[in-house]
Every structure is written in C-alpha cells, then in structure tokens.
Amino acid sequence: MRFLARSQRRLLVVACGLLVLLACASPMRIRSDRDPDTDFAAYRTFAWIGPAPLARAKKPGGVSFVSALDDQRIRRAVDGELASRGYRLVATAAEADLVVAYSVGSEEKVHVQESPMMTTLYPYPRSYRYGGWYTSSAVRIQQYTEGTLSLEVYDRNTEQAVWVGWASKRLSRSDDHQALISEAVSKVLADFPDRLDR
Numbered sequence: 001m002r003f004l005a006r007s008q009r010r011l012l013v014v015a016c017g018l019l020v021l022l023a024c025a026s027p028m029r030i031r032s033d034r035d036p037d038t039d040f041a042a043y044r045t046f047a048w049i050g051p052a053p054l055a056r057a058k059k060p061g062g063v064s065f066v067s068a069l070d071d072q073r074i075r076r077a078v079d080g081e082l083a084s085r086g087y088r089l090v091a092t093a094a095e096a097d098l099v100v101a102y103s104v105g106s107e108e109k110v111h112v113q114e115s116p117m118m119t120t121l122y123p124y125p126r127s128y129r130y131g132g133w134y135t136s137s138a139v140r141i142q143q144y145t146e147g148t149l150s151l152e153v154y155d156r157n158t159e160q161a162v163w164v165g166w167a168s169k170r171l172s173r174s175d176d177h178q179a180l181i182s183e184a185v186s187k188v189l190a191d192f193p194d195r196l197d198r
Contacts, residue, residue: 169184
C-alpha cells in the first residue's frame with residue numbers, strides 16, 4: 001500500500017509539472033471568418049485604408065500606442081502574405097479592389113490554478129487505505145497581458161467587410177516583436193483565399 005501511495009504522489013507531481021509547462025507555453029489562438037457570398041476571384045489588388053490602425057493598444061495611463069516599428073512590421077508582414085497569395089499592393093485605396101485595416105489591443109487577465117495536495121493522514125483504518133488523502137490545495141495566481149491582432153479586409157466598392165481574422169496570445173517582456181508579428185500574421189492569413197491565376 002505504501003508503494004501505491006508513493007507512486008500516486010509521483011504521478012501527481014509529474015502531472016502538476018506538465019500542467020504548469022503547458023500553461024507557460026501559451027499557444028496562439030487564431031480565428032477567421034469570411035463572407036460566403038463573396039467571390040474573391042474578382043479581386044486583384046489591395047491597399048491600406050489609412051496610415052494608422054483602426055484601434056490601438058493602450059499604454060499604462062490610457063494613451064493609445066502602437067510603435068512605428070511594430071506598425072511597419074505588421075504592414076510588411078500582411079503585404080508579403082497577400083502578395084504570396086497573388087494579390088498586388090497598390091499605392092492608394094482609390095485604385096484597389098480590397099482595402100485592408102488592422103487593429104491591436106491588450107487585456108490584463110488573471111489565471112488562478114489550484115492543485116490538490118495529498119497528505120499521509122488517513123481517515124479510515126489501515127485495511128481500507130488506498131493512496132493518500134486530499135486535504136488541501138495549493139493556489140497559484142498569475143497576472144498576465146493578452147495581446148490581440150485583428151485584420152479586416154473590405155470590398156472597396158461596397159465598403160462591406162469580406163474577411164476578418166484575429167490572433168490572441170499571452171505576452172511577455174521577452175517576446176521578439178518581429179517573430180511574434182510574423183507568426184500572428186502568417187497564421188491569421190493562412191485561410192485567406194488564394195487567387196486562382198497567380
């Protein structure tokens with residue numbers, strides 16, 4: 001019986017360790033949606049709606065902010081992905097079939113994780129023992145920032161949205177902005193329709 005209790009304890013420790021590692025990995029969550037009635041074969045060119053994002057993340061103190069470098073990184077990544085799908089970037093929205101916009105945002109979140117802890121105290125006689133007895137739990141609280149990048153594509157003539165996509169991920173100070181933006185844009189646009197004649 002003691003062997004079973006020890007092996008169960010080891011299993012619990014390993015399981016808790018794996019859960020912590022999985023929580024720290026924080027995979028990027030991706031979603032996209034498109035207008036099912038839109039014929040993307042009719043589109044050849046795209047342009048940006050304007051020089052600024054539609055919405056911006058807020059700095060501490062409430063001031064909206066997207067760094068000039070991150071703005072360039074996002075636009076270059078989107079330009080490259082759409083070009084690889086057969087669409088041509090043009091200088092102004094007036095000459096484009098599609099117009100593109102992006103927005104960024106962040107949200108402060110709290111994650112509470114509770115892990116049951118075993119004790120060697122048994123409430124039953126020895127012959128009824130099986131493993132340990134769960135009498136308490138360790139609670140771990142983490143505060144973190146989740147960032148979201150949204151991409152929106154509109155038909156320039158109708159001004160109606162034809163495709164939207166977004167990526168969300170837990171952020172950390174050690175994140176490489178270039179790599180994070182490239183990954184987010186690539187994954188968000190993975191389902192964007194290719195041009196058939198590219």
